[in-house]
Amino acid sequence: MAIYRILIILKAIITGRPGIGKSTVLKEVIKILEANGWRVGGVICPEVRVGGKRVAFEIVDLLSGERGTLASTEPSNGPVVGRYYVNMTDLDRISVNAISRSLEEADLTAIDEIGPMEMKSSKFRSIITNVLSSDKRIIAVVHTTLVRDITLKFQGIKVFEITEFNRNRISGEIAKYFLGGSP
Numbered sequence: 001m002a003i004y005r006i007l008i009i010l011k012a013i014i015t016g017r018p019g020i021g022k023s024t025v026l027k028e029v030i031k032i033l034e035a036n037g038w039r040v041g042g043v044i045c046p047e048v049r050v051g052g053k054r055v056a057f058e059i060v061d062l063l064s065g066e067r068g069t070l071a072s073t074e075p076s077n078g079p080v081v082g083r084y085y086v087n088m089t090d091l092d093r094i095s096v097n098a099i100s101r102s103l104e105e106a107d108l109t110a111i112d113e114i115g116p117m118e119m120k121s122s123k124f125r126s127i128i129t130n131v132l133s134s135d136k137r138i139i140a141v142v143h144t145t146l147v148r149d150i151t152l153k154f155q156g157i158k159v160f161e162i163t164e165f166n167r168n169r170i171s172g173e174i175a176k177y178f179l180g181g182s183p
Contacts, residue, residue: 010178011138011154015147016162022141023112025162028171029139029178030062030110036179039063041102042110043095045070057117059090061098063105068094071117079120092123099127108137108178114150115143132157137178 014022014029023044030040041063048056056072068090071078076085095118102109109131118124131138132154142150151157160174 011157013142013159015142020162021167025171029174032175038107040108041106043098044112059094081117086117091121096123096127111140113141
């Protein structure tokens with residue numbers, strides 16, 4: 001008698017209003033999953049603050065530790081989103097490589113964030129389409145304006161909305177969602 005193992009492909013989106021703590025929740029989920037033996041790849045985009053003011057966003061490859069600048073208030077030739085100039089070179093090079101490598105080498109691909117800055121890159125948009133169409137586990141922070149389009153185009157994505165009321169406990173709920181389908 002043959003024994004079949006069914007692999008459940010889990011994909012989740014973290015969303016919520018700007019400044020609510022989406023990236024913080026993502027980092028907490030990553031920490032919990034890594035403590036449970038998962039290898040997490042992809043990218044995070046921490047803020048850079050100077051004198052208490054946000055002046056830039058970094059982009060960090062979770063597997064290699066490579067860092068670059070996603071966007072900065074310093075004028076450059078990149079596209080402008082709000083008050084930030086997007087660094088297309090680092091966005092294309094680091095994010096695309098990190099996400100591609102993660103799909104091959106990690107139990108879960110984390111992406112912080114799928115938003116207006118990142119969507120300026122056709123290479124980033126392409127890798128996101130590949131990721132969301134894949135049979136790999138994904139967790140992504142998604143800007144509120146893009147959630148509807150993504151969930152309509154790609155089926156089976158669980159949406160976790162971060163609010164003031166749940167942000168201190170939701171990372172455990174999200175980790176539990178993934179741990180139910182262990183690597």
